[in-house]
Amino acid sequence: MAVFSSPLLITVAPNGAYKQRPDHPALPLTTSELGQTAKQCLEAGAGMIHMHIRDADGRHSLDVTGYREAQQAVKAAVGDELIIQVTSEAARVYKAPEQIAMVTVLKPEAVSVGLREVDQPEIGEAGLEHFFGWLAKERIMTQVIVYDVADLQRWQALRAKGVIPDAPWSLLFVLGRYSVGQTSEAKDLLPFVMAHTGAEPWSMCAFGAGEHACATTAVALGGHARVGFENNLLLNNGQVAPDNAALVRQIADSARVLGRSLYSAKQAREAFFSA
Numbered sequence: 127m128a129v130f131s132s133p134l135l136i137t138v139a140p141n142g143a144y145k146q147r148p149d150h151p152a153l154p155l156t157t158s159e160l161g162q163t164a165k166q167c168l169e170a171g172a173g174m175i176h177m178h179i180r181d182a183d184g185r186h187s188l189d190v191t192g193y194r195e196a197q198q199a200v201k202a203a204v205g206d207e208l209i210i211q212v213t214s215e216a217a218r219v220y221k222a223p224e225q226i227a228m229v230t231v232l233k234p235e236a237v238s239v240g241l242r243e244v245d246q247p248e249i250g251e252a253g254l255e256h257f258f259g260w261l262a263k264e265r266i267m268t269q270v271i272v273y274d275v276a277d278l279q280r281w282q283a284l285r286a287k288g289v290i291p292d293a294p295w296s297l298l299f300v301l302g303r304y305s306v307g308q309t310s311e312a313k314d315l316l317p318f319v320m321a322h323t324g325a326e327p328w329s330m331c332a333f334g335a336g337e338h339a340c341a342t343t344a345v346a347l348g349g350h351a352r353v354g355f356e357n358n359l360l361l362n363n364g365q366v367a368p369d370n371a372a373l374v375r376q377i378a379d380s381a382r383v384l385g386r387s388l389y390s391a392k393q394a395r396e397a398f399f400s401a
Contacts, residue, residue, distance in 0.1 A: 134381045135350040135389040135398070137329060138167040139176040140370040142356030143186035143217035150359050152369045155180050157196045161203035166371040167354075171378030173389045174209040175200060176238060176352060186217040188228040197234070209391045211236035211269065215243070222246040226257050229266070236267035236399075238298065241277050245284075255289045262293035267399040269329070271298045275321045282324060294399050297322070298352065301332040301340050310336040312343040319347055327398060331357055337373070338362040342380040351377050 140154050140163045147153055154163040157179075164175050179196050181187040193212055200210055212234045214225045222244045229237050239261075245254060261268045272278045281297070284290045299318040302310030310332035322328060329350035332340035337358040341351035353373045361367045362376055381388060389397065 132348065132397075133387040133389040133393065134345055134377075135174060135329065135394045136172045136374055136377055136381075137174040137176050137211065137350070137352040137354075138163075138172040138370050138374050139331065139352050139354035139356035140164075140167070141178050141180075141354075143178055143213075143215055145355060146184060150355060150366070153355055154370070155184060157199035160196050161199035163370055164200045164208055165203040166369060167374045168204050168208050170371040170374035171381075171388050172208065172374045173391045173394045174211055174236070176211045176213060176354070176356070178213050178215070178356070186215070186219050188214065188220055188225065190228060190232050193228075193232055193234070207391050209236050209267065209394060210234065211238055211267070213238050215240060222249050226253075230257075230260065233264060234266065236269070237261075238269045238271055240271040240273075241281055242273065245280065251284070251287075251289050254284065255291075258290045258293075262291050265399065267296075267395070268293075269296045269298050270326075271300060272318070273300045275317050278318060278321050285324065295326050296398055297324075297326045297328040299328055299330045299349075301330055302334070302336070309334045310340050312336065312339045315340060315343055315347070315349075319349075333357045335360045335364060338376050338380075341377045342384075345377065345381050345384050345386055353377055 145153055154160045177196060179187050179192045197210055214229055214237055216225060270281060272281060301314040315330055329352050330344045331352040337353055341353055344351050354370045359366055367373050378388060
């Protein structure tokens with residue numbers, strides 16, 4: 127059995143931008159539900175929560191006040207024992223300037239940023255340099271989302287040109303986002319891993335019933351994993367998961383089998399973001 131010196135960071139993505147209550151009765155949409163889910167997932171082994179919020183009609187929102195209320199609810203439930211990572215996802219609602227403006231006003235502890243969403247003509251490389259420079263200066267725990275190898279290579283090129291400054295960035299490899307039926311297989315991870323030449327720690331997320339196999343492969347390859355109802359509602363056996371915590375528990379079990387301990391939020395802050 128392999129023994130890893132680096133623990134595993136499990137991130138739970140409990141709701142996403144699109145799913146609604148008919149998709150699953152335990153989908154957390156309100157701030158109180160997010161708090162309850164955070165507590166359950168912490169107990170199951172998560173060290174970070176990837177958080178979306180909704181407006182009054184249940185639609186994707188980047189409202190700063192709404193985010194602050196959700197952050198307060200999660201902190202009330204778990205204190206500092208989970209890293210709260212907010213999404214800046216466009217979700218066909220927002221444009222890059224609005225996404226960047228939300229992050230700069232909110233100043234969250236952690237944020238995910240889709241590279242292709244902010245790498246837009248209206249932002250330009252000068253705008254990217256300013257935004258990522260600000261993120262580094264403010265020590266925002268930033269995870270950069272890449273959907274394919276071309277995205278990863280674009281990130282590497284921006285780093286090489288000095289547009290993106292040196293800072294403790296991390297990456298999220300998204301598997302299957304643009305595949306037929308949005309399905310993922312473990313082999314989808316390999317092109318990312320082979321093309322990743324930098325020092326940034328990486329995580330993966332995957333769509334559909336292959337999520338657990340993909341996450342377990344990431345654990346075996348020394349990466350980190352994001353699981354949850356945002357992308358998948360099914361357990362590894364094909365049954366509908368009762369809640370997000372069940373999906374977290376599955377990958378925590380895989381980590382134990384593969385000889386990897388789990389990062390606490392405190393440990394992950396020190397390892398990922400304090401360089």
